[in-house]
Amino acid sequence: MSAIHELQPHALWQHFSAICDIPHPSFHEEQIREHLIGFAKEHDLEWQSDAVGNVIIRKHATPGMENRVGVIFQGHMDMVPQKNNDTVHDFPTDPIKAYIDGDWVTAEGTTLGADNGIGMAAALAVLAAKDLHHGPIEALFTATEETGMIGAQGLQPGVLDGKILLNLDTEDEGELYIGCAGGTRIEVNGEYATETPVDNFVFKTLAISGLKGGHSGCDIHLGRGNAIKLLIRALHRLEAEGVRIASLTGGSLANAIPREASAVIAIPEASQIACDNIIDQCSNELTAELSVVEPNLTLTLSNAAPAAELMSLQDQSKWVAAVNACPNGAQRMSDSIEGVVETSLNMGVLTINEGKVKAHILPRSLVGSCNDALSDAVAGLFRMLDAEVIFSDSYPGWKPDPDSQILAIMKRVYAELYAQAPGVKVVHAGLECGLLGSKYPEWDMISFGPTIRFPHSPDEKVHIQSVAKFWDLLVATLKAIPEA
Known part of the structure; x- marks a missing residue:
């Protein structure tokens, strides 16, 4: 003891x-x-x-x-x-x-x-x-x-x-x-085509860390950073320079705000300086936006071993856009109970690896119909990518x-x-x-x-x-x- x-x-x-x-x-x-x-x-x-x-x-x-x-x-x-x-x-x-x-x-x-x-x-x-x-x-x-x-x-x-x-x-x-x-757990299971990388790529790990995380219900009103969403935001910017995703992992539980996320990426040799500049810009933007709630946020780029497969360009574009567009955080405050979040959503887990995409998402609401509407909206977004969407463990x-x-x-x-x-x-x-x-x-x-x-x-x-x-x-x- x-x-x-x-x-x-x-x-x-x-x-x-x-x-x-x-x-x-x-x-x-x-x-x-x-x-x-x-x-x-x-x-x-x-x-x-x-x-x-x-x-x-x-x-x-x-x-x-x-x-x-x-x-x-x-x-x-x-x-x-x-x-x-x-x-x-x-x-x-x-x-x-x-x-x-x-x-x-x-x-x-x-x-x-x-x-x-x-x-x-x-x-x-x-x-x-x-x-x-x-x-x-x-x-x-x-x-x-x-x-x-x-x-x-x-x-x-x-x-x-x-x-x-x-x-x-x-x-x-x-x-x-x-x-x-009440809430509903949403599991998203998707697939993507892979491609063999060409010789002119440099492999790096892009990681976001230092976030506070927390409870996706009790802490969702605090506006803390979601490591998955912030990493995807940076990757979306890097796509303009031809950056490709080999794998990605972020979060561990649907009901915990992700504190860390990382992706192994392939950067065209000719785009290294441009990508470094984009990452610096993203880091400065995120630091400025979240300086009060996330003072220890860091976005880092480090060397990584070459990967055998990359996400196909077409599928990568679709999945990055979908995750980027997925709602997250407090969506609406209660009209009847002052200061209380009515409806929210947390993207708690995302993995991209070996041709599979998996996500765990948790919407919550004080109003059952609002929880259902938000769940249906998320499901519709990912079903447009032909992903399997499973609702489970709903509770009133x-x-x-x-x-x-x-x-x-x-x-x-x-x-x-x-x-x-x-x-x-x-x-x-x-x-x-x-x-x-x-x-x-x-x-x-x-x-x-x-x-x-x-x-x-x-x-x-x-x-x-x-x-x-x-x-x-x-x-x-x-x-x-x-x-x-």
């Missing part, structure tokens, strides 16, 4: 430290699942695991509170695996190296997994506690939330008995969330209920604890509440959490003091749950 287990509240941080030691990226949740089941057995708690890998742990009410409304804690088991290029880390096998950095806890060169490890840790701390006051509790730990909400998709109605859902997966202390955007938004009983309770509790009113918000990121509410429409739902910055990127960090406030609010809320 690192020194983080000594932080307050001890129980929560001890569980979070243990979670950091257990590899749990999406699709590799076996060890964390076994940890949860082992925890339930150790504490003599009822548990079950369903067909899609969700884990449910139940705890009886403390004496005198048996007639309170049942509460469900909900968080997800997986974390987003992102690392810096110079960091050696194998997410399915290596622990997260968490450490204290001033007022924050962060990790060495990787995502921290505070999203949603802190939520899991809080639930475990309540389940293990002997000195708290609460009614019946069920803790739902869902599988593979970050790449399709698979656990929430597969949860069956009638399994859980509680009526109030506390989702522990938002990232601003002092704010209570009562709604979220969560419609806000300003008259929610648990909202009223938590607003009162927060004001009593901190002598100020909490914010009431809708988040553009996708929460599992929309899917869960479609299966349990009787649930009264709310989401809250500590302050986490830069989730889904290696800069992820969680504010220490906010974790203590999050815990105090959770404990006080459980005590304030009304009778059934």
